[in-house]
Amino acid sequence: MSAFEDLMSYARDTTALGEIAGRLGWDQETVMPRGAAAQRGAEMAAIESVLHARRSAPEVGDWLEKAEAPDEVGAAQLREIRRAFDRANKVPARLAKELAQVTSEAQGKWAAARADEDVSAFLPVLERVVELKREEGAALAAGGTLYDAMLDDYEPGITGAEIATLFDAMRPRLVDLRAAVLDKPAPKGLTGMYDEKVQMRLARKLARTFGYDMNRGRVDKAVHPFSSGSGMDVRITTRTNPSDPFNCIYSTIHEVGHAAYEQSIDDAYALTPIGHGASMGVHESQSRIYENQLGRSRAFTGWLFEEMRDVYGNIGINSADEFFGAVNRVHNGYIRTESDEVQYNLHIMLRFDLERALMSGDLQVADLEAAWNDRFKADFGYAVDRPSNGCLQDVHWSVGLFGYFPTYSLGNVYAGCLHHALREAVPLLDDQLSAGDTLGATSWLRENVQRHGGLYEPRKVIEKATGAPVSEAPLLDYLEAKFGALYGL
């Protein structure tokens, strides 16, 4: 066998072991007995240590030196293997282990601090996380910009400066749109209670409606909705809230976007380094376009309104237009995950600026709460009332996910670009969606984005699909048009 074939055979097993680790994560959040947590920690540590050893193994380095890619796909495989090899070798084992331990401890402290509304109980361990992440970032950056090295874990090829430029271009139009919308009376919301078993039945129907293949996946309830796995075994979770059926509906459609991406990747890439989504941002583009540009469109909500009335009877809303308003209500609030399409990216920009400053050393952990609260007041116009609504609301920093937040907004921007191109490619899209038919949209996305998996670098995926450079303009045009019409601006 050639060095390339040897390397690919080894990488296939590594990828399979990575899938197993992912499945343990699913198990932990859905079916694991409560008392198994400590043992599971030891099991996860054991498999992570095997994965780290395999990714950084000296023979991988030897193969990488000798391997010649037979084609474009092979070159992409080598690119991904090299990325993982370099990363695993740059971070000292001692640091990797300490980070795993400290972030595990920090997550627990964060959860307790959030429950107690006590920032001071969290800051000491966060300080330690920041210190270790900066050390890791310095090792990864090798002289370059530390935050850019972190971004590379989630969105390869983009820099903090590029994201800052993008966000600067987005902010004024978003701020204006938000102000104009909040100046108008809000549409009527949903009231009443909605049986949770019926919500789950509807969730499964919606998953199928958006092309999720139940034969290669399953839908369960969990505290946090997520999608997990690649290829032939891609599982999603959702949640139910008796007074808010939209939570279940749109969490499901969002996760189906992630899962459909993984399920649609070319079978030839199964259990290889490119057999998963291209980046967090491209992944989020799929979940967002399913959830928002498709799932919250006037056309699709017209169909959904009838479905809701079929299963629940009278829901206190009398027309499809009124229902469209209820789905897309813009409202003040503190929490990123409960935000609407208009304000969501403002929540991200706040986090991006703060975490970049934490990593550069311009912001100290001790000053984080004040910085958050000042910035929130400036951006949203009202004060944070308690830490769980402020700097303690997200788990990300406790587990060391610095550089992750901006991929949510990149996903929105990519979704805007894709939606623009999709509308041109499928002129009858609204007719289809209003009949509950997503096939035109999902097959275009499958053909132009999803099937490629990790073949291309993130922005290249979007640019190949749309035929145009990535830009914030289509997203902002879409938001202004949609909410302008809805709010009569």
Next chain:
Amino acid sequence: MSAFEDLMSYARDTTALGEIAGRLGWDQETVMPRGAAAQRGAEMAAIESVLHARRSAPEVGDWLEKAEAPDEVGAAQLREIRRAFDRANKVPARLAKELAQVTSEAQGKWAAARADEDVSAFLPVLERVVELKREEGAALAAGGTLYDAMLDDYEPGITGAEIATLFDAMRPRLVDLRAAVLDKPAPKGLTGMYDEKVQMRLARKLARTFGYDMNRGRVDKAVHPFSSGSGMDVRITTRTNPSDPFNCIYSTIHEVGHAAYEQSIDDAYALTPIGHGASMGVHESQSRIYENQLGRSRAFTGWLFEEMRDVYGNIGINSADEFFGAVNRVHNGYIRTESDEVQYNLHIMLRFDLERALMSGDLQVADLEAAWNDRFKADFGYAVDRPSNGCLQDVHWSVGLFGYFPTYSLGNVYAGCLHHALREAVPLLDDQLSAGDTLGATSWLRENVQRHGGLYEPRKVIEKATGAPVSEAPLLDYLEAKFGALYGL
């Protein structure tokens, strides 16, 4: 760190990875999407190959040479590590891989052949399995007896000759008891239909009744009942049949016996080579004593009768004595897994003799069906009517489990010994059981058998618990007394 400590740290991770492989097995039988089978095969192969490499790693050999056990527990750990190391190094990688492939294929062919009642479709691949297993056995035996080397995988320290002697001592009394019982009119059986959801509720109640810790386990439905995992995460499955609620009840109690064993092992052994049951035979002793000597006793069935009437109302049986008879009906039949306490071991003896002859070369695969049918007629007095009721009924041989069958009967013999000692230690056992209180029995078993895990060799576990050598006599005395009384012999 000392060589012993290095080795133990390495072995802990290997054990944790073994737990993960076990959890994938659970996932596959309970929640895995159907379409994920092929991918799961690749994942299992990847983790099995990691496990094999770790068990046979040269550094393990170096550590084993240098390691000094600090105490009895440490010596047992070294014994188990050495056993796995020797085994993994004796079997050539080429043979191990071929066995994995051929048995995987054979299992599929067996299932199809059984469905089609077509022995000839199964024999060619079985021939290949037998050939490879004999090759493996020769490598493991290193000049010794091939079948004994196979037994060592399931019941370390016992030989085929010892089992033959044991079975020869059991057979006459079992044959006589069977003849006497079948000569009498059978007690009335159960009729009617029993809601499957109610069966599952009762199963969970019974699991708790027998001390299964739901905080470190869970009960699900699966095609085949099994127990899976060790320590803090031990899951069981059961099944339901609307016309036969005893199937669910006794499958559950049986699996709870296995699971309680794993849950009760000393926490200090968690995720170490001795942190699981001592052997298949000792494991089966726990499942059998829970199921039969406790669960099918007159005392316990008296309590169960009231439980059944509570949840189902009138079940067409009017007294606890009549119910005891229904639970313990002895009946003609072909299928091992549906057999009663009186006849079960005769089914095992048939398989033991045939598989030993296959391994020694005294029996050819081509003659297996005829040999099975002749022996069945001789032992049971009536002819096998079709292959699925004969030599195609069990999966074991297709997957290469030669040497496994006799551990079922060893489990029964061990259970007999333990039951005898338990009755002496807990004189009020029947009073407790008739109130649905199993604590006297389960705590005695936990203290004397279960907590030790793999600390002692199998027979030593039983001998330490009972203070007497292992013997078939207590089991046979128990069976003759119980069925003698029930059938008025």
